[in-house]
Amino acid sequence: MYRLYDFLPSGNGYKVRLLLTQLEIPFERIEVDIRMGASRNEEFLQKNPNGRIPVLEVKPGIYLSESNAILIYLSQDTDFLPADRLEAAYVMQWLFFEQYSHEPYIATSRFWMTILDQADQYRKELLQKLEPGYAALSVMEQRLTEHPFLVGDRYTIADIALYAYTHVAHEGGFSLEKYPGIQAWLDRVQAQPNHIEITQI
């Protein structure tokens, strides 16, 4: 059985939990409290030298890290990853967009404000995150006002990856009020079979 090293409030961990659940693949979850440094001790660094969750223990002693790499691995040959080469490439495009242009602003702000509850201490940094975070949301909005999902016309791991932190953007101080396309898409994602909430296990 897969073992997932995870931190329950993490959107990156949630991506993997959500896909495993929707694929109906059973897994064991190990909680790693990153606030307490549990992803930086020697034992954990053996699993991921980069000191981050989630980590999927694919088979005993074989560890895979990077949430979006895990999504790709698990979705091979399933409906969650298009078989068409160009559509699969667009899934990858959104996955890298998520990690480079979205997560560092929206997820990091949420981490400071809601997970650490230190909005005051990070006030200046939070302000700097607003412009690039909203820019990322605008790129999504442009796609989602014209299309039901991020790639093609159906739900893929690209939607899972972007949903993870977008649906809790308000916990990082981002309002989705001006993004009706995103709001409608959030509803479509939540309506998928076997959907679970971020802290639901």
Place this chain on the structure above:
Amino acid sequence: MYRLYDFLPSGNGYKVRLLLTQLEIPFERIEVDIRMGASRNEEFLQKNPNGRIPVLEVKPGIYLSESNAILIYLSQDTDFLPADRLEAAYVMQWLFFEQYSHEPYIATSRFWMTILDQADQYRKELLQKLEPGYAALSVMEQRLTEHPFLVGDRYTIADIALYAYTHVAHEGGFSLEKYPGIQAWLDRVQAQPNHIEITQI
């Protein structure tokens, strides 16, 4: 023929140039001077709403962005992407590591210091990039002291993606002196057939 929207000093653009050259695929290159805002005008935003190079015009009017997504797309069914599912997943792991944990520190520092030539203006920001940048190099070193390449025992797009900015890390103020594993790997990458240098076209 593929058309690549590119900026010659860019490591992200170089990844695609290098792979296309090593695959012996001809392409047309369009220079986009990102220093002059050429990736943020309306015409370019039609190609990539996220306003970044490189963009590959896969066929007329069909644009793919995100350097590492382009690498995956081009390397399908070639020796540059392992056929084994787990090995392919490790390639993805390194590609996301590159965009999240390496590029924002090492490439961004190089951009400020060498491309913009504004080391003084960015002195404070450059100092903040040092610790996470060296942390990324240490993760690579750990792998490369024990293995010839990042995944398996041969050259893949993971090596191309990490080579792009690692081999010019000094242009961002990073010394590789304490990373003999990385240094030996740089030599192995440079010794691959059809290798080209970063600004060689």
